[in-house]
Amino acid sequence: MSVQAVRKTFPPMPEVLPDVRRFVTVEAERRSFTEFVQDLQLAVTEACSNAMRHSGTKEIRVGVSLVGSCLEITVQDDGVYRAMPNESQDGQGHRGLHLMAAVVDDFSLRRGRPEKPGTTVRLVKCKT
Amino acid sequence: MSVQAVRKTFPPMPEVLPDVRRFVTVEAERRSFTEFVQDLQLAVTEACSNAMRHSGTKEIRVGVSLVGSCLEITVQDDGVYRAMPNESQDGQGHRGLHLMAAVVDDFSLRRGRPEKPGTTVRLVKCKT
Amino acid sequence: MTEPIFDIEVDTETRSARLTGELDLASCDRATEALAPLGVDPGDIQLELSDLRFLDSSGIRVIVQTHRALGERGSVVLRSPNPHVMKILEIAGIKDLGIKIEDSGV
Amino acid sequence: MTEPIFDIEVDTETRSARLTGELDLASCDRATEALAPLGVDPGDIQLELSDLRFLDSSGIRVIVQTHRALGERGSVVLRSPNPHVMKILEIAGIKDLGIKIEDSGV
Numbered sequence: 001m002s003v004q005a006v007r008k009t010f011p012p013m014p015e016v017l018p019d020v021r022r023f024v025t026v027e028a029e030r031r032s033f034t035e036f037v038q039d040l041q042l043a044v045t046e047a048c049s050n051a052m053r054h055s056g057t058k059e060i061r062v063g064v065s066l067v068g069s070c071l072e073i074t075v076q077d078d079g080v081y082r083a084m085p086n087e088s089q090d091g092q093g094h095r096g097l098h099l100m101a102a103v104v105d106d107f108s109l110r111r112g113r114p115e116k117p118g119t120t121v122r123l124v125k126c127k128t
Numbered sequence: 129m130s131v132q133a134v135r136k137t138f139p140p141m142p143e144v145l146p147d148v149r150r151f152v153t154v155e156a157e158r159r160s161f162t163e164f165v166q167d168l169q170l171a172v173t174e175a176c177s178n179a180m181r182h183s184g185t186k187e188i189r190v191g192v193s194l195v196g197s198c199l200e201i202t203v204q205d206d207g208v209y210r211a212m213p214n215e216s217q218d219g220q221g222h223r224g225l226h227l228m229a230a231v232v233d234d235f236s237l238r239r240g241r242p243e244k245p246g247t248t249v250r251l252v253k254c255k256t
Numbered sequence: 257m258t259e260p261i262f263d264i265e266v267d268t269e270t271r272s273a274r275l276t277g278e279l280d281l282a283s284c285d286r287a288t289e290a291l292a293p294l295g296v297d298p299g300d301i302q303l304e305l306s307d308l309r310f311l312d313s314s315g316i317r318v319i320v321q322t323h324r325a326l327g328e329r330g331s332v333v334l335r336s337p338n339p340h341v342m343k344i345l346e347i348a349g350i351k352d353l354g355i356k357i358e359d360s361g362v
Numbered sequence: 363m364t365e366p367i368f369d370i371e372v373d374t375e376t377r378s379a380r381l382t383g384e385l386d387l388a389s390c391d392r393a394t395e396a397l398a399p400l401g402v403d404p405g406d407i408q409l410e411l412s413d414l415r416f417l418d419s420s421g422i423r424v425i426v427q428t429h430r431a432l433g434e435r436g437s438v439v440l441r442s443p444n445p446h447v448m449k450i451l452e453i454a455g456i457k458d459l460g461i462k463i464e465d466s467g468v
């Protein structure tokens with residue numbers, strides 16, 4: 001029952017977010033992670049929204065693969081990670097990282113180097 | 129110039145936070161990461177504060193090691209990761225994850241399984 | 257015709273709105289605009305969420321902004337969120353902000 | 363005697379306080395208590411940060427709460443943070459909240 005890793009590229013336009021969720025849902029179900037689909041939809045939407053809003057990337061690559069008994073979703077952009085806010089939050093905001101960390105088992109955010117920019121968010125959900 | 133990985137255990141009491149920072153500073157300097165000491169002090173303080181405030185752990189283990197050209201700090205607790213807030217934030221809060229992610233190159237938060245609870249935060253800072 | 261991904265029906269008489277489908281970065285501006293007229297007069301605003309299938313931090317931002325715009329003049333009341341939407345609202349700590357959540361017991 | 367890890371001197375006359383050392387989860391309650399008297403009367407509150415060597419989210423929470431307690435009656439003004447403290451304040455987006463940061467050009 002091994003299913004190959006898949007990767008799909010999306011433009012950084014909010015209109016594609018429902019398609020990103022469909023993609024992740026189908027791939028998670030193919031790998032028998034149906035029970036986690038709602039958490040994964042949320043996490044992948046937050047990661048892609050951040051890439052769209054903050055990074056300036058030209059494309060977003062979403063990958064889905066099985067790693068042992070876990071499903072790993074990666075969201076990669078080629079933009080720049082922003083430490084400082086690029087839009088006023090009037091005291092709200094920063095819920096995205098918290099929500100992602102809250103719904104997956106392993107959450108990681110890796111920034112590129114100057115010679116290879118971009119941010120990779122890894123979202124891992126495991127069967128117990 | 130290889131320096132062994134080190135690990136030190138602290139009680140979950142806020143009073144030890146200055147000691148945690150001293151520990152990380154000394155170990156980072158021994159590994160020639162002096163230029164990153166302030167960012168590392170902030171990140172490790174946030175991770176330990178979260179373990180103290182939210183997890184219910186009996187101890188916190190802080191590890192420092194070199195991984196290639198990067199310094200990796202881990203903060204492990206034996207408590208329970210809380211998705212839901214356990215204290216009122218009156219609209220603020222959740223700055224900790226954002227600050228950690230902003231000052232390191234690679235930030236990850238891994239939760240334990242039911243049979244082995246606890247949260248591990250990894251904070252990685254790399255030389256360019 | 258396929259059904260729209262997100263829809264919002266506003267009733268200024270009853271100061272309520274029904275949100276249907278998926279509220280995210282693609283639909284949040286539309287929701288904010290549609291809700292603006294409800295903020296003009298004082299009083300609570302009821303948001304019927306039973307048909308909302310997806311909510312993320314962009315959607316929560318809409319809800320919080322609508323609530324804050326009311327200030328002392330009222331509060332947002334969220335009605336019948338599905339269990340996953342409820343979980344997201346709880347993780348986001350929405351109740352701390354004075355926003356009410358009511359399960360109409362359907 | 364070693365110097366204390368954190369210290370705060372409050373002057374109700376000039377509505378100002380000088381924070382020295384490391385402000386974190388261990389010292390934030392002490393800071394909050396010391397600052398409370400300054401929130402009683404209206405007007406800005408000056409916080410002299412030039413000797414603050416460490417600030418984290420627990421410390422930022424103190425600053426934001428002090429600022430919010432003033433409401434419309436004034437604002438917190440942060441003076442002369444060192445470069446790293448300044449960086450943390452910026453990452454936290456503190457200016458968005460109406461808190462002022464002034465470099466006294468030392």
Ligand SMILES: Nc1ncnc2c1ncn2[C@@H]1O[C@H](COP(=O)(O)OP(=O)(O)O)[C@@H](O)[C@H]1O
Nearest residue numbers: 050051054055080081082093094095096097119
């Ligand atoms: N992919 C990304 N590219 C650039 N910056 C990012 C990215 N993801 C997150 N960030 C930064 O991290 C911050 C925190 O993100 P988040 O918690 O989702 O809150 P918000 O997006 O509401 O600010 C963002 O404000 C932004 O500065």
Ligand SMILES: Nc1ncnc2c1ncn2[C@@H]1O[C@H](COP(=O)(O)OP(=O)(O)O)[C@@H](O)[C@H]1O
Nearest residue numbers: 178179182183208209210221222223224225247
């Ligand atoms: N080590 C941990 N153990 C348990 N829960 C944690 C831990 N770290 C973070 N959390 C959870 O993640 C949330 C976000 O943390 P953070 O961004 O630092 O903000 P804050 O601590 O102000 O709420 C916390 O409110 C808590 O629910």
